[in-house]
Amino acid sequence: MTTKTIYVSSRKSDLALYQTREVISMLKKLYPEIQFEIGLQDTIGDQVLDKHLTQLGGTGVFTKSLETELLAHRSSFAVHSLKDMPTVLPEGLVLGAVCERESPEDAVIFHPKHRNNGIKTLEALPKDSIIGTSSLRRESLLLKLYPHVKVKTIRGNIQTRLAKLDDHDDYDAIVVAAAGFRRGGLGDRIDQLLDPAVFGYGVGQGSIGVECRADDIEILKMLAKIEHEKSAQCCKAERSLLRTLEGGCQISMGVNTTLDGDELTLTTSLLSRDGNECYTETISGSRFDAESLGEQLAIQLLKNPKALKHLGSTEKKRALTYGNVEAPGDAAAAAAAAENAKKTSPKRTRNERSPSPKKRSRATK
Numbered sequence: 001m002t003t004k005t006i007y008v009s010s011r012k013s014d015l016a017l018y019q020t021r022e023v024i025s026m027l028k029k030l031y032p033e034i035q036f037e038i039g040l041q042d043t044i045g046d047q048v049l050d051k052h053l054t055q056l057g058g059t060g061v062f063t064k065s066l067e068t069e070l071l072a073h074r075s076s077f078a079v080h081s082l083k084d085m086p087t088v089l090p091e092g093l094v095l096g097a098v099c100e101r102e103s104p105e106d107a108v109i110f111h112p113k114h115r116n117n118g119i120k121t122l123e124a125l126p127k128d129s130i131i132g133t134s135s136l137r138r139e140s141l142l143l144k145l146y147p148h149v150k151v152k153t154i155r156g157n158i159q160t161r162l163a164k165l166d167d168h169d170d171y172d173a174i175v176v177a178a179a180g181f182r183r184g185g186l187g188d189r190i191d192q193l194l195d196p197a198v199f200g201y202g203v204g205q206g207s208i209g210v211e212c213r214a215d216d217i218e219i220l221k222m223l224a225k226i227e228h229e230k231s232a233q234c235c236k237a238e239r240s241l242l243r244t245l246e247g248g249c250q251i252s253m254g255v256n257t258t259l260d261g262d263e264l265t266l267t268t269s270l271l272s273r274d275g276n277e278c279y280t281e282t283i284s285g286s287r288f289d290a291e292s293l294g295e296q297l298a299i300q301l302l303k304n305p306k307a308l309k310h311l312g313s314t315e316k317k318r319a320l321t322y323g324n325v326e327a328p329g330d331a332a333a334a335a336a337a338a339e340n341a342k343k344t345s346p347k348r349t350r351n352e353r354s355p356s357p358k359k360r361s362r363a364t365k
């Protein structure tokens with residue numbers, strides 16, 4: 001009897017491999033007769049480390065080369081950090097499963113000199129301390145909540161970032177995803193967890209996403225069995241919010257999704273890069289309507305000139321579809337214009353709801 005082998009695509013980092021092995025071990029329990037073979041891929045996000053993530057083109061920098069394998073039928077599924085997956089996937093590919101979410105919040109790791117000095121919180125760091133991060137969201141939130149610190153770009157996988165912190169005097173602390181550190185076997189280095197009610201996390205952060213071909217019924221059936229329903233619903237709401245905004249890693253947005261029984265509450269904050277301005281909006285409803293909740297929240301934001309101010313040019317163009325005006329800084333004038341537009345009931349030249357037909361693919365860093 002020949003054993004069936006399923007080929008799986010993964011990035012090479014310790015975290016990526018850990019996540020890929022997690023997915024495989026869940027499947028092995030259900031399908032002990034199947035062999036799984038991992039094929040490792042480098043991505044642009046792994047190769048180019050001297051640029052800020054926003055300069056890498058932004059879309060699918062950690063996923064594209066794995067998707068090429070899927071589309072060429074060289075592998076059957078690819079395992080990603082859900083946070084790295086664009087909200088619109090390439091034609092022919094789908095999100096086959098979202099696995100159980102572990103600690104979606106961000107974590108702080110202090111330089112050993114501070115840790116040895118008993119520093120346990122960002123508040124306690126001396127003025128002008130330098131915090132390493134490569135996400136716009138973390139940058140804005142740090143500057144808003146901890147105005148005494150400075151932010152400096154740091155890139156690389158978690159081991160690289162930790163080495164950059166420990167071995168030099170360039171950073172006083174780094175802010176990272178708690179899940180990434182824990183899964184990468186570095187959980188004991190976490191010094192502080194940031195409360196997601198204040199420090200919103202990235203869309204999909206802490207969940208593993210498994211991508212496969214849309215027509216691969218056999219794989220889709222297998223993956224459905226390892227999906228974690230509640231985690232998937234929370235992430236669905238967040239991804240639908242980001243998709244409707246057409247936002248990517250170029251906007252500074254944090255989310256916090258909670259469940260109380262079947263009631264899902266999604267909160268999002270949009271910030272200016274310097275953290276001086278922050279706009280927060282919340283929506284609640286049934287977790288079974290997750291997709292629509294995310295979309296409704298996005299529409300609320302797109303209709304609101306105060307929120308719109310913090311969105312990028314693509315999102316602003318999108319806002320026009322919702323009767324909002326382009327608001328280059330002057331919220332009051334924009335609000336007045338929007339009010340006026342409502343009264344005069346503008347003729348719509350574009351379809352109100354459906355996204356523009358151009359191919360969209362936005363990364364969700």
Ligand SMILES: NCc1[nH]cc(CCC(=O)O)c1CC(=O)O
Binds near residue numbers: 083176205206207365
């Ligand atoms: N873009 C990098 C990235 N993608 C996923 C994770 C961590 C794991 C996760 O968020 O699920 C990280 C590192 C980080 O944000 O610190």
